[in-house]
Amino acid sequence: MAAPVVPSELARLWEKLRAATPARVGLARAGAAVATRETLAFQAAHARARDAVAARFDADGLAAAMAARGLTPLRLKSRADDLTVYLARPDLGRRLDDASRARIAAAPRGFDLVFVLADGLSAEATTKHAPALIDAALPALVSEGWRVGPIAIVARGRVAIGDEIGSGLEAAMTATLIGERPGLTTPDSLGAYLTWAPHLGRSDADRNCLSNIRPEGLPYAEAARRLVHLCREARRLQLTGVGLKDESEAALDGVGTASPLPREKR
Amino acid sequence: MHSVTIGGTLYRFPDLKTLLAKASPKRSGDALAGVAAESAAERVAAQCALADLPLKVFLSETIIPYEDDDVTRLIVDGVDANALAPVASLTVGELRDWLLSNAATGAALAALSPGLTPEMVAAASKLCRNQDLIAIAAKREVVTRFRDTIGLKGRLSARLQPNHPTDDPRGVLASVVDGLLLGCGDAVIGINPASDSPQRCAELIKLIDDVRLRLDIPTQSCVLTHVTTSIDLIEAGAPVDLVFQSIGGTEATNASFGFTLAHLREAREAALSLNRGTVGDDVMYFETGQGSSLSAGAHHGCDQQTLEARAYAVARAFKPLLVNSVVGFIGPEYLYDGREILRAGLEDHFCGKLLGLPMGCDVCYTNHADADQNDMDSLLLLLAAAGVTYVMGVPGADDVMLNYQSTSFHDVLAARELFGLKPAPEFADWLGRMGLTDAKGRVRPGALPAQMAPLLAGA
Numbered sequence: 142m143a144a145p146v147v148p149s150e151l152a153r154l155w156e157k158l159r160a161a162t163p164a165r166v167g168l169a170r171a172g173a174a175v176a177t178r179e180t181l182a183f184q185a186a187h188a189r190a191r192d193a194v195a196a197r198f199d200a201d202g203l204a205a206a207m208a209a210r211g212l213t214p215l216r217l218k219s220r221a222d223d224l225t226v227y228l229a230r231p232d233l234g235r236r237l238d239d240a241s242r243a244r245i246a247a248a249p250r251g252f253d254l255v256f257v258l259a260d261g262l263s264a265e266a267t268t269k270h271a272p273a274l275i276d277a278a279l280p281a282l283v284s285e286g287w288r289v290g291p292i293a294i295v296a297r298g299r300v301a302i303g304d305e306i307g308s309g310l311e312a313a314m315t316a317t318l319i320g321e322r323p324g325l326t327t328p329d330s331l332g333a334y335l336t337w338a339p340h341l342g343r344s345d346a347d348r349n350c351l352s353n354i355r356p357e358g359l360p361y362a363e364a365a366r367r368l369v370h371l372c373r374e375a376r377r378l379q380l381t382g383v384g385l386k387d388e389s390e391a392a393l394d395g396v397g398t399a400s401p402l403p404r405e406k407r
Numbered sequence: 408m409h410s411v412t413i414g415g416t417l418y419r420f421p422d423l424k425t426l427l428a429k430a431s432p433k434r435s436g437d438a439l440a441g442v443a444a445e446s447a448a449e450r451v452a453a454q455c456a457l458a459d460l461p462l463k464v465f466l467s468e469t470i471i472p473y474e475d476d477d478v479t480r481l482i483v484d485g486v487d488a489n490a491l492a493p494v495a496s497l498t499v500g501e502l503r504d505w506l507l508s509n510a511a512t513g514a515a516l517a518a519l520s521p522g523l524t525p526e527m528v529a530a531a532s533k534l535c536r537n538q539d540l541i542a543i544a545a546k547r548e549v550v551t552r553f554r555d556t557i558g559l560k561g562r563l564s565a566r567l568q569p570n571h572p573t574d575d576p577r578g579v580l581a582s583v584v585d586g587l588l589l590g591c592g593d594a595v596i597g598i599n600p601a602s603d604s605p606q607r608c609a610e611l612i613k614l615i616d617d618v619r620l621r622l623d624i625p626t627q628s629c630v631l632t633h634v635t636t637s638i639d640l641i642e643a644g645a646p647v648d649l650v651f652q653s654i655g656g657t658e659a660t661n662a663s664f665g666f667t668l669a670h671l672r673e674a675r676e677a678a679l680s681l682n683r684g685t686v687g688d689d690v691m692y693f694e695t696g697q698g699s700s701l702s703a704g705a706h707h708g709c710d711q712q713t714l715e716a717r718a719y720a721v722a723r724a725f726k727p728l729l730v731n732s733v734v735g736f737i738g739p740e741y742l743y744d745g746r747e748i749l750r751a752g753l754e755d756h757f758c759g760k761l762l763g764l765p766m767g768c769d770v771c772y773t774n775h776a777d778a779d780q781n782d783m784d785s786l787l788l789l790l791a792a793a794g795v796t797y798v799m800g801v802p803g804a805d806d807v808m809l810n811y812q813s814t815s816f817h818d819v820l821a822a823r824e825l826f827g828l829k830p831a832p833e834f835a836d837w838l839g840r841m842g843l844t845d846a847k848g849r850v851r852p853g854a855l856p857a858q859m860a861p862l863l864a865g866a
Contacts, residue, residue: 165803324810
């Protein structure tokens with residue numbers, strides 16, 4: 142059997158170049174195709190990403206983790222009952238089901254900030270990173286006198302579900318922490334979306350976003366620093382979205398962009 | 408009002424846009440928009456009614472009012488009645504039959520293009536099986552030029568897409584070298600910047616242009632930033648080859664993308680003024696994708712495939728070098744799985760080619776769609792059979808900046824070998840000069856070409 146081909150000179154070159162990019166450069170070839178080991182590595186990464194999308198959301202564990210911190214968890218659900226509906230009908234993932242609306246109606250109201258923790262497209266990202274981000278961000282907010290409401294924990298939620306929750310709890314603003322669409326190398330990326338004066342009908346242009354929050358991406362401490370900064374600026378300007386620019390230096394390095402809109406290819 | 412009776416049931420469709428939407432093959436985005444057929448039987452009934460519809464109706468009935476939408480005006484005002492004449496008396500079903508017939512040669516299809524509206528082409532596609540979409544598109548050769556000649560029969564080009572999560576110059580360079588060694592980049596070396604800052608875009612343009620000049624590559628570069636940023640970069644003296652813009656099929660979609668048709672005219676004139684092409688002056692690059700109008704809340708109750716075809720009417724008004732749909736990027740709420748992505752990719756290529764565009768395809772999917780690399784293999788190879796102008800070359804098919812999967816440099820090589828396709832002629836000659844092809848003309852890099860070594864000296 143012929144060995145997969147990477148001429149030795151090129152192999153040495155790729156050893157050096159691979160340090161410059163996470164891209165899959167310099168893959169061993171078999172004929173025109175990618176060699177077996179590299180093909181299986183790709184499939185393993187894709188399997189991890191698919192499993193992340195399909196993973197069950199451990200809302201109980203998250204609620205217990207919040208309660209252990211002395212925070213009040215508020216368990217909620219969107220109108221998307223299963224994964225298939227959730228993926229095909231984003232509109233249903235943006236609205237609370239009837240039981241959740243009743244729970245909101247019965248809850249105390251009137252806060253400066255409400256955190257909304259939703260599974261989104263990677264439940265793992267939310268359960269793994271949201272508590273650590275809250276731990277890093279909360280002390281600064283509390284010491285500045287922010288009245289922080291209950292921690293809403295939402296199953297099968299999309300970003301905009303924070304609007305219904307925030308308006309129901311009469312929160313001045315919401316910070317929705319949600320699992321981002323997994324990439325092949327990032328199955329557990331957390332996004333944070335800040336919305337001033339949340340209400341039904343808010344659009345993405347009305348929000349600020351921090352993305353790629355995870356230790357290997359935008360680390361907790363830096364994410365928290367920028368989240369708190371954006372909260373302060375939002376309160377000062379009484380707005381979020383295109384009118385609120387993240388001028389912090391880290392916003393320019395491409396890691397964890399704080400764009401008003403999550404970036405898209407088009 | 409359009410109506411048809413099938414199996415004793417009368418189906419009614421109040422207007423053309425409803426008829427087109429109900430006749431569209433099943434996909435999640437049309438269900439999300441609430442415009443899809445409510446049953447398989449209703450869908451076929453709509454297809455039957457559509458098949459009997461005279462093409463003349465498309466000249467008198469618009470799906471978005473003329474006075475409300477500049478894309479409609481572009482379409483209506485641009486119809487070349489003489490070009491349409493050979494098929495003007497046909498119905499949509501007869502048009503499909505004619506397109507499949509031996510009378511519809513490549514030359515006949517080229518002569519017909521200026522007479523066709525996107526809605527006519529979309530309608531015909533809805534009556535085609537996948538095989539028909541391939542067979543008809545394969546007849547239509549669309550050739551464009553800048554520094555090389557793209558779209559010739561027997562050729563398959565590739566955009567080299569060297570994206571990097573932080574636009575790191577060394578990281579970008581690594582992907583560019585990888586792609587060149589594997590015979591990709593003849594359509595364009597085109598990067599999506601992680602940051603939209605004009606300064607960053609200018610740095611990336613210079614980086615890629617420098618590689619092109621030092622290696623004397625007969626290709627073009629592009630940083631896929633907003634059209635207004637490109638205009639500013641040209642004014643600032645940046646070496647801009649191609650102007651990029653994402654476009655949609657309604658005025659409101661394009662407004663949501665932050666541009667008007669006037670911006671495209673201005674940008675094209677600015678790029679032409681630099682006079683950087685050597686074998687031609689096609690300076691525009693457009694990307695599209697089914698579902699963008701619904702995503703922007705700008706679909707006017709139309710189905711996503713028809714609106715996608717309307718985006719091609721925007722493209723053809725600006726004489727592009729390259730046009731591709733980014734077919735599976737938008738996600739499962741628009742195209743649910745590999746099957747829907749595959750169908751859409753073939754439709755987009757068919758409609759683009761019939762309208763006279765140099766149509767490529769970003770054969771791709773996201774990780775929340777029920778699709779995998781096998782689905783991409785199927786679409787890539789079907790598109791190669793259909794004569795697709797170009798596809799994407801991404802290192803290992805994994806875009807580490809945009810977080811989706813496309814086709815790899817290796818996939819491009821495999822498709823070329825399976826179908827006996829070559830890169831653009833000027834680029835193929837360059838590969839030979841660099842010693843990157845073997846005796847049989849296959850791309851088999853054995854060593855780093857001497858010219859590339861200085862480029863990587865600091866790496």
